[in-house]
Amino acid sequence: METMVETKGLRKTFMRKDSTPIHAVKAVSFSIYRGEIFSLLGPNGAGKTTTISMISGLIEPSEGDAFIGGYSIRQQARQAKQLIGVVPQEIALYPELTARQNLWFFGRMYSLRGKELKMRMDEVIEFMDLEERQHDRIDTFSGGMKRRVNIAAGLLNRPQLIYMDEPTAGVDPQNRRRILDTVFRLRDEYQMTVLYTTHLMEEAEELSDRIGIIDHGEIIALGTQAELTERIGAEDRLVIEVKRPSDEQTLLDALRAHPQASKVEYQVDHLKDIDRRGGSAVTPAEEAVLTVYCQNGRKLLAEVLNIIEQQVEISSIEVRQPDLEAVFLNLTGRALRD
Amino acid sequence: MDKIFVIAYNDLRIYLSQRGNLISLTVIPIVLAAVFGLSTAPRGGSFTIDFIDQDNTPASQAFVDAVLAANDAFVRGSEAANIESARTRVVEGSISAAIVIPQGFAGALQTFEALPILYFSREDSFGGPIQHSVNTVISQLNSSIIAARAGELVLNALDIEAETGALYARAQDLLAQDLVAYDFRLSNAERALQPGEGFGQSVPGLGAMFVMFTVLGGMATLLRHRQNWTLQRVIVMPISRAQVLGGKILSFFILGMIQYLILFGFGALMGLEVGSRIVLLVFVMAAYTLCITALTFAIASSIGSEGQAIYLANLLSVSLAALGGGWWPLEVVPPFMQTLGHISPVAWVMDGFNTLIYFNGGLMDILPYISVLIGSSIVLFAIGIRRFRIGN
Numbered sequence: 001m002e003t004m005v006e007t008k009g010l011r012k013t014f015m016r017k018d019s020t021p022i023h024a025v026k027a028v029s030f031s032i033y034r035g036e037i038f039s040l041l042g043p044n045g046a047g048k049t050t051t052i053s054m055i056s057g058l059i060e061p062s063e064g065d066a067f068i069g070g071y072s073i074r075q076q077a078r079q080a081k082q083l084i085g086v087v088p089q090e091i092a093l094y095p096e097l098t099a100r101q102n103l104w105f106f107g108r109m110y111s112l113r114g115k116e117l118k119m120r121m122d123e124v125i126e127f128m129d130l131e132e133r134q135h136d137r138i139d140t141f142s143g144g145m146k147r148r149v150n151i152a153a154g155l156l157n158r159p160q161l162i163y164m165d166e167p168t169a170g171v172d173p174q175n176r177r178r179i180l181d182t183v184f185r186l187r188d189e190y191q192m193t194v195l196y197t198t199h200l201m202e203e204a205e206e207l208s209d210r211i212g213i214i215d216h217g218e219i220i221a222l223g224t225q226a227e228l229t230e231r232i233g234a235e236d237r238l239v240i241e242v243k244r245p246s247d248e249q250t251l252l253d254a255l256r257a258h259p260q261a262s263k264v265e266y267q268v269d270h271l272k273d274i275d276r277r278g279g280s281a282v283t284p285a286e287e288a289v290l291t292v293y294c295q296n297g298r299k300l301l302a303e304v305l306n307i308i309e310q311q312v313e314i315s316s317i318e319v320r321q322p323d324l325e326a327v328f329l330n331l332t333g334r335a336l337r338d
Numbered sequence: 339m340d341k342i343f344v345i346a347y348n349d350l351r352i353y354l355s356q357r358g359n360l361i362s363l364t365v366i367p368i369v370l371a372a373v374f375g376l377s378t379a380p381r382g383g384s385f386t387i388d389f390i391d392q393d394n395t396p397a398s399q400a401f402v403d404a405v406l407a408a409n410d411a412f413v414r415g416s417e418a419a420n421i422e423s424a425r426t427r428v429v430e431g432s433i434s435a436a437i438v439i440p441q442g443f444a445g446a447l448q449t450f451e452a453l454p455i456l457y458f459s460r461e462d463s464f465g466g467p468i469q470h471s472v473n474t475v476i477s478q479l480n481s482s483i484i485a486a487r488a489g490e491l492v493l494n495a496l497d498i499e500a501e502t503g504a505l506y507a508r509a510q511d512l513l514a515q516d517l518v519a520y521d522f523r524l525s526n527a528e529r530a531l532q533p534g535e536g537f538g539q540s541v542p543g544l545g546a547m548f549v550m551f552t553v554l555g556g557m558a559t560l561l562r563h564r565q566n567w568t569l570q571r572v573i574v575m576p577i578s579r580a581q582v583l584g585g586k587i588l589s590f591f592i593l594g595m596i597q598y599l600i601l602f603g604f605g606a607l608m609g610l611e612v613g614s615r616i617v618l619l620v621f622v623m624a625a626y627t628l629c630i631t632a633l634t635f636a637i638a639s640s641i642g643s644e645g646q647a648i649y650l651a652n653l654l655s656v657s658l659a660a661l662g663g664g665w666w667p668l669e670v671v672p673p674f675m676q677t678l679g680h681i682s683p684v685a686w687v688m689d690g691f692n693t694l695i696y697f698n699g700g701l702m703d704i705l706p707y708i709s710v711l712i713g714s715s716i717v718l719f720a721i722g723i724r725r726f727r728i729g730n
Contacts (some may be wrong), residue, residue, distance in 0.1 A: 058728070078578075081576040082576045086574045088567050091567075092571035094352055099356070105344065106571070107342045109341060109344070109575040111341075173586070
């Protein structure tokens with residue numbers, strides 16, 4: 001497969017005011033193939049935006065380089081940028097201008113002019129379904145509409161590669177669906193390569209041909225979803241919410257004794273009560289969560305429930321199959337949403 | 339180059355699309371310039387003087403003519419009925435001054451006798467253009483008398499009978515031939531009567547202040563464009579950092595020049611004379627606007643929020659305008675404040691404007707002021723551009 005983006009040892013170090021370094025991105029190297037949707041998945045602050053900012057030429061890497069269509073972003077920035085369309089996380093538009101005036105300006109920045117510029121503007125306006133509001137000021141638009149104009153501005157130059165940095169942030173479900181469908185259309189109808197960043201596992205799972213998981217400035221896993229889950233040998237999880245048992249240890253021993261349960265976790269939340277005088281007391285919640293790790297959870301469910309029901313009342317049951325959340329948890333020991 | 343103009347055009351379009359900006363660019367400066375200009379303008383365009391000629395002789399008439407000839411702005415008022423009514427007219431401000439030439443004026447000149455001339459005016463104890471003119475005419479009369487008396491004494495010593503009147507007449511003839519006459523026309527009094535005189539200070543002075551309000555206000559715009567990521571979005575397009583900054587600089591510069599042109603256009607409507615030196619005037623405006631644009635970039639690199647930027651822009655505009663002579667001429671403040679005032683670019687631009695408007699200066703005369711402004715611009719741009727961050 002032809003490589004569209006290649007990063008080599010990309011590193012970014014910021015200096016605090018007291019001269020101590022912050023390593024935002026640590027020697028990141030990966031490739032993105034032409035025509036694929038590649039998601040960079042990670043929690044907030046993991047280094048996704050810094051990585052994308054270096055690849056797009058917004059910030060200078062401290063070390064390493066990125067190549068877009070073979071052009072070095074450090075040495076041949078102008079040629080590389082010509083191939084890129086950028087959709088920032090922020091609504092990077094002039095609120096005082098109309099949608100069309102915004103598109104005119106960004107089109108001119110891509111050296112488009114005259115009939116060609118008009119044609120491209122009409123094209124992206126139609127593509128993002130903005131015809132009716134194209135002459136209205138951006139500050140009169142809803143959040144979802146603004147997001148669509150934001151995307152339209154990134155498509156004006158018919159880029160070979162489009163970066164989309166959390167484009168569904170703060171968007172209602174209807175507009176979110178529309179944006180996700182747009183991403184598929186960009187790949188399928190326009191053969192664009194999409195580099196998509198998100199902290200939402202569901203989006204990455206739905207959209208991506210391949211996924212890079214980033215944490216603390218490092219790519220900790222990369223591949224298709226199937227490759228990633230297979231790689232950690234992920235098991236199903238039976239998540240069972242129960243009334244807190246009087247004898248926890250007996251229940252846990254009984255579950256752990258089952259030959260197909262590889263691991264059992266028990267978690268009780270604690271509640272903090274604050275009285276009128278400002279004093280507080282921490283008490284355990286009346287409910288607890290049992291998580292049983294096993295192969296083929298659906299088959300084992302009846303047996304596990306039988307063990308639990310003998311000792312305690314069950315509130316809810318959920319069978320979770322391996323997902324990116326599990327992958328992230330397995331790799332970092334933390335949930336993606338933490 | 340094309341992209342620099344597009345960025346500047348876009349920024350100007352955004353600025354001018356907001357009604358509040360249009361008001362602060364036009365209405366507020368014009369209203370303030372009008373208030374300041376009309377407040378500091380002299381009342382009327384002439385000085386009216388009442389003469390009560392009780393002697394009514396050719397000599398007294400010659401005295402009246404000599405005083406009126408001292409300044410084109412002197413106008414003879416209607417004949418007052420008596421001394422008291424003339425004094426009342428002066429006190430009420432109907433006329434600028436009244437002069438009473440007593441009966442026997444011509445005879446006193448012939449016999450060299452002292453004779454008081456009554457003079458009423460609203461001028462202060464240091465006198466004004468009328469009093470200076472009267473004193474000068476009287477000095478000329480005295481010169482003629484002294485010359486005639488000297489001649490009489492010499493002739494008497496030679497036992498030659500001399501006629502006093504003839505000697506006096508001869509002395510006056512000699513003075514009229516400019517043997518000892520001097521120019522007593524008061525140039526400042528004459529200039530003070532130019533139409534639009536009050537606007538000679540208010541238009542350039544307030545112009546300097548409002549250019550600062552407008553251009554320094556650009557700090558907030560820069561920060562806003564960085565916060566809403568439009569600046570970053572532009573820089574990831576195929577355009578250099580220098581082009582982005584060039585576009586921003588050009589837009590601020592054009593806004594500053596528009597502000598100046600609005601105020602000077604208003605000044606011209608109000609009668610402010612800038613004569614044929616318009617090109618030089620534009621040079622001075624451009625040098626100052628460039629300096630303020632550079633100051634904007636130098637400061638913007640250190641400002642963290644839009645609120646800070648607006649506060650600082652207002653503070654700097656008002657204080658530097660006051661310090662540099664934008665509100666009142668620096669000539670009226672103590673010498674050390676005149677020196678201190680020149681830390682403000684307003685002082686240098688006002689020096690340039692004053693040289694052109696009041697002293698009919700040329701390019702070489704304004705070159706020092708322009709040089710200081712452009713030199714400062716270069717230093718400030720070097721600081722600002724080097725430190726300015728496109729990203730957060």
